[in-house]
Amino acid sequence: MSEKALTYLKENRDVLLKKLDQFLSIPSVSTDPSHKKDIGKAAEFVANYLNQIGFQQVEVVETKGHPLVYGEWNGAGDDAPTALFYGHYDVQPADPLDLWDSEPFKPEVRDGRLYARGASDDKGQVFMHLAVFEAYMKTEGKLPVNIKVCIEGEEEIGSENLYDILKDKKEKFQADFAIISDSGMVDSDQPTILYGLKGFTGLELTLTGPSSDLHSGIYGGAIRNPAMAMSHLLASLKNENEVVQVEGFYDDVEELTNEERQLIKEVPGEDFSKSTGVKETVSEQDYTAKEHTMARPTLEVNGLFSGYQGEGTKTIIPSTATAKLTCRLVPGQVPNKIQDLLVAHLEKYVPKGVTLDIKREALSAKAYKVDPNHPLIAKAANSLTTAFGKEATYVRMGGSIPVVEWIDSNYNMPIVLLGFGTPEDRLHSPNESFLLANFDKGMETLVYYLEEVSSK
Ligand SMILES: [Zn+2]
Structure with missing residues (x-):
């Protein structure tokens, strides 16, 4: 177990959080053309980070829309598996601004939470992975597995150009499995494995x-x-x-x-009649x-x-x-x-x-599910349980993440959804935040996980 990587993350926590602040300070709002420059800056931030920690083939890949950032590290050798890490650096607009208690693009810590647009969705979670890669590279000079990184800038507007690139450059992005941290836990102290998502379709009559x-x-x-x-x-x-x-x-x-x-029965249940105001579900x-x-x-x-x-x-x-x-x-x-x-x-x-x-309705998606007994899922559950000191719970979600279904259908590789958000994060809303305890425990989980999956 890499004690060194864990120690590095603890000792450099303040430096890392400052660096995360820089990332969050860039208003990379993908839907608004006036933020085109900021989109470029956020992509550069990710590319520079990967370069600094010794990733190879780092590239800001231009698309018809916003660029995506690619980078890889192959030093773990052919015997180790390769993971594709997907995330997004773009964010939702911050409006309405007057409902924020602090500036959306001036990160602020209050009561153990980091407040900023993108703190949880998804810059904060992307940053955790980059920081863990840094910890390994700086202390061990290597990572336990080979990594391909794909961080896009159009997730909040439908990932329109991502799919073309992934289709064109399949060999470049293909891996043994994918890992995505763009979701949350069922409760702020309840580590959660998300192993299924719903699809959707619709119409207007x-x-x-x-x-x-x-x-x-x-x-x-x-x-x-x-x-x-x-x-x-x-x-x-x-x-x-x-x-x-x-x-x-x-x-x-x-x-x-x-x-x-x-499994579903064991998920700590939210009482919908309390949180929604209905009398009966x-x-x-x-x-x-x-x-x-x-x-x-x-x-x-x-x-x-x-x-x-x-x-x-x-x-x-x-x-x-x-x-x-x-x-x-x-x-x-x-x-x-x-x-x-x-x-x-x-x-x-x-x-x-x-x-x-x-x-x-033109937009639709198939549902996604991975076998909850898949070894990659079991290892993720172990890592979460070790880091959080609490048994991980297995959930399927009523929502949809179209990119997950797309990767599943087109690349045929299992996808591990390791989300560290909490129900209080207020994604897409004013006062978005990320629980700093999960920033720490999440990175710890990722360290354990990379080691757990290092043998094929
Ligand atoms: Zn997201």
Whole structure:
């Protein structure tokens, strides 16, 4: 075990945190063209860091959009595995600025938390890996495994150009497994292994009746009301037990094993009725709410609009009604196929007297899952347990990280999701922060992990 690397990280904590401050001070907001220069600066920061610690082939790879940073270190030899480390240096906009208690791009520590845009998502977590590489290179002169680094600048805007590069230069980026720290733990002191993510797909549907809003007294009774028709149509999608009624929706769903149901049961549960203000939670028939959110597909109406929205009454039959729908998918389900099934269902059940228009959501992703018994996952759990002094818990998440699914489908390598964020981090919101205790324990975990995986 590299005591030296661990000691280095402890002794150089202040220097490292200062360096992280520099990284966080660069407003690398990817969606805003006025920050183009800052994007370049953040990419340079990563490239310089890799150069300083002795990585090879370090390159700021230009794309049609923002550049990504590549670097590798192959000194561990052919007998050691190669890990691809993926992360992103771009951040979400900081607005609304007046809701921040300190400047988003002037990092500040309060109550053991480092406040800045990107502190948790994802600059802080990227930095932990770079610091661990530094600790090894400075003390041992080598890393336990071969590493390829890919830090992109477009994650917050859909990673549009990343996939082209990864497709074109497959050999360059291919590794034995990938490691990503862009997620969080279920609780601030509960080390967490994330071994599954949901996919998603969606569509928008509009029902059109009369060519304009009509007087409800003159026409009510003869003309189908699109808002009412929409209600019927939406109600046909799911029954009162949260079971989706679209034919074929569950056909390809990978059933939960007893072992997984046990793992899910052991996840320390958040009481949703407390944190959300609802009186009662629901779940799919025959499944618990935790199973439903983590590992069963869902269908939700995300937006619904029709008719008069102002104060008071306006006695009309609205001309149109629109709804936005998305589904979160689980392993086995194919997004395009689910979209087709939804379309077929809606076309079959659309009431008479209105016409149906469907806009298919272009963005979609398949779900991702790695076997929780995979040795790479077991080793990650061991490392977390050692560093945090608490048994790691295994979770699947209802959210999606499209890049994970992409790497899985196109590179066919296992992906280890080692996230150190906490539920209090306020990602994408004002006052984003990162728990410094996790900065320390996270780096410790990564040191253990690199050693654990060093033998193939
Ligand atoms: Zn992120």
